[in-house]
Amino acid sequence: MDPSVSDPVIRRHRLATRLWHWVNAVAVFVLLGSGLGISNAHPRLYWGRYGANFDHAWAQLPRFPAWITIPASYNLAISRRWHLLFALVFAFGLLGYMIVSLLNRHFATRLRLRRADVSPTHLAQDVRDHWNFRFHDANDPGAYNSLQKWSYILTIFVALPAMILTGLALSPGMNAAWPWLLEVFGGRQSARSIHFVTAALIGGFIVIHIALVILAGAGNELRSMLSGKWKVPRS
Amino acid sequence: MIVARRNLIVGGAGLLLAGCDKVAAIPQARRILFSGEDMHRGLQRALMDRAALAPEFTREQMSPVFRANGTRDPGTPGYAAMVANGFADYRLRIGGLVDRPLSLSLDQLASMPARSQITRHDCVEGWSAIGQWQGPMLGTVLKAAGMRGSARYVVFTCADLYNGQPYYESIDTIDAFHPQTILALKMNGARLTVPHGAPVRLRVERQLGYKHAKYVTGIDAVASLDGIGKGKGGYWEDNVDYDWYAGI
Incomplete structure (x- = not known):
């Protein structure tokens, strides 16, 4: 059997996308693990400019266990070292990916919303297709489906930049350099709360992302993110 | 199958997390880990006026x-x-x-x-x-x-x-x-x-x-x-x- 007839292979992901995906995956992994370690130092969240033990906390977080934090044993200094070094990898990685993706038209060709992507009937159909494990348009199998586009757009252009900006708003040095940033979020403790909530949303994205990679065929999807080559599934 | 894969992912993540502690114990890696401080200081001092007020x-x-x-x-x-x-x-x-x-x-x-x-x-x-x-x-x-x-x-x-x-x-x-x-x-x-x-x-x-x-x-x-x-x-x-x- 000639595999090229039954299973056409296309180049799915560009080199820049693949490089950023893995650099970012490592950075986000370290940031989430070390972030949970930092959370254990003061697991209370507040709204506004100030917030400490005597003030009203809107959320009291659980103590995150050793198997999920970096480092495993509580050490705020080392958690911060990991977090702040990989924050640079994460922020400059995203910046580089965004610049390259504008230049090579990755955003314009793959992530631009088309009329169908905002049509309720089409979106409802996309939900039904997902429910039936149909993730690809047979006519254009390499394209992202609408729900995929929306989740990537919200993650890349809203959630990830929000993490960087709220993170910067936590820095007393950056507060002096860019005082306006603090006002955007309504104070340092509000910025800290948004930082935590957005981190949880990104955690949710990762869970769904990995689940869908597995459902769509982990081997094929993984290979496409490594070598770029992706076998078009028979529908 | 999916459960086994999930265990693999969770188990793998646990190994990676433990790996971070191993990495942090290597002196050269620790030096890189600690160099983030100098990068942040350099970047902040470059972005910030010396007299910029908190x-x-x-x-x-x-x-x-x-x-x-x-x-x-x-x-x-x-x-x-x-x-x-x-x-x-x-x-x-x-x-x-x-x-x-x-x-x-x-x-x-x-x-x-x-x-x-x-x-x-x-x-x-x-x-x-x-x-x-x-x-x-x-x-x-x-x-x-x-x-x-x-x-x-x-x-x-x-x-x-x-x-x-x-x-x-x-x-x-x-x-x-x-x-x-x-x-x-x-x-x-x-x-x-x-x-x-x-x-x-x-x-x-x-x-x-x-x-x-x-x-x-x-x-x-x-x-x-x-x-x-x-x-x-x-x-x-x-x-x-x-x-x-x-x-x-």
């Missing part, structure tokens, strides 16, 4: 309760004696690379031009409290002592021991001459209380709370931090690996 707040924006943290009472006989007579015998020693070493009483410090500021105190743990601080600018005191051009850091000796070791801190001359860097004698309009560092507490508003040394008894201008404590510039830096540059 945000200041109004009275209405102040914390109703400003919690004390770290040492709440040095408790040594020498400090207890100073408290007993209202710090009448307290002297702030200014030395090191200065032309005119000084020994200043609280009255002398209080007679210097003071700055008052309502600022936010950010603990490295994540909490913040807003309070009002008042006292002479550190720059004024250093100029009065004639700090020499060869000085690069300013080291603060404190009256308290933390876990049995003398607490100390240090900042560079950029922060030392920043207008908001003051030797606070008052907090929220009243003389500093013992839990908040009486009689003198450093405020260095563009950095985290542990840099704001309490119970300051001595200030030394130095060219290098080598040979002071364990050489990393502060109690927490020496003993717990906290960043010396605590602007982030």
Whole structure:
């Protein structure tokens, strides 16, 4: 059997996308693990400019266990070292990916919303297709489906930049350099709360992302993110 | 199958997390891990005007309760004696690379031009409290002592021991001459209380709370931090690996 007839292979992901995906995956992994370690130092969240033990906390977080934090044993200094070094990898990685993706038209060709992507009937159909494990348009199998586009757009252009900006708003040095940033979020403790909530949303994205990679065929999807080559599934 | 794969992913993540601790134990990797501090300092100093001010707040924006943290009472006989007579015998020693070493009483410090500021105190743990601080600018005191051009850091000796070791801190001359860097004698309009560092507490508003040394008894201008404590510039830096540059 000639595999090229039954299973056409296309180049799915560009080199820049693949490089950023893995650099970012490592950075986000370290940031989430070390972030949970930092959370254990003061697991209370507040709204506004100030917030400490005597003030009203809107959320009291659980103590995150050793198997999920970096480092495993509580050490705020080392958690911060990991977090702040990989924050640079994460922020400059995203910046580089965004610049390259504008230049090579990755955003314009793959992530631009088309009329169908905002049509309720089409979106409802996309939900039904997902429910039936149909993730690809047979006519254009390499394209992202609408729900995929929306989740990537919200993650890349809203959630990830929000993490960087709220993170910067936590820095007393950056507060002096860019005082306006603090006002955007309504104070340092509000910025800290948004930082935590957005981190949880990104955690949710990762869970769904990995689940869908597995459902769509982990081997094929993984290979496409490594070598770029992706076998078009028979529908 | 899916359950097995999920276990593989969770198990794999656990191994990767444990791997991070192994990596952090390798000296070269640790050096890279710790280099983030220098990158952040470089980036922040490049983005920030030297005199850029930390945000200041109004009275209405102040914390109703400003919690004390770290040492709440040095408790040594020498400090207890100073408290007993209202710090009448307290002297702030200014030395090191200065032309005119000084020994200043609280009255002398209080007679210097003071700055008052309502600022936010950010603990490295994540909490913040807003309070009002008042006292002479550190720059004024250093100029009065004639700090020499060869000085690069300013080291603060404190009256308290933390876990049995003398607490100390240090900042560079950029922060030392920043207008908001003051030797606070008052907090929220009243003389500093013992839990908040009486009689003198450093405020260095563009950095985290542990840099704001309490119970300051001595200030030394130095060219290098080598040979002071364990050489990393502060109690927490020496003993717990906290960043010396605590602007982030």
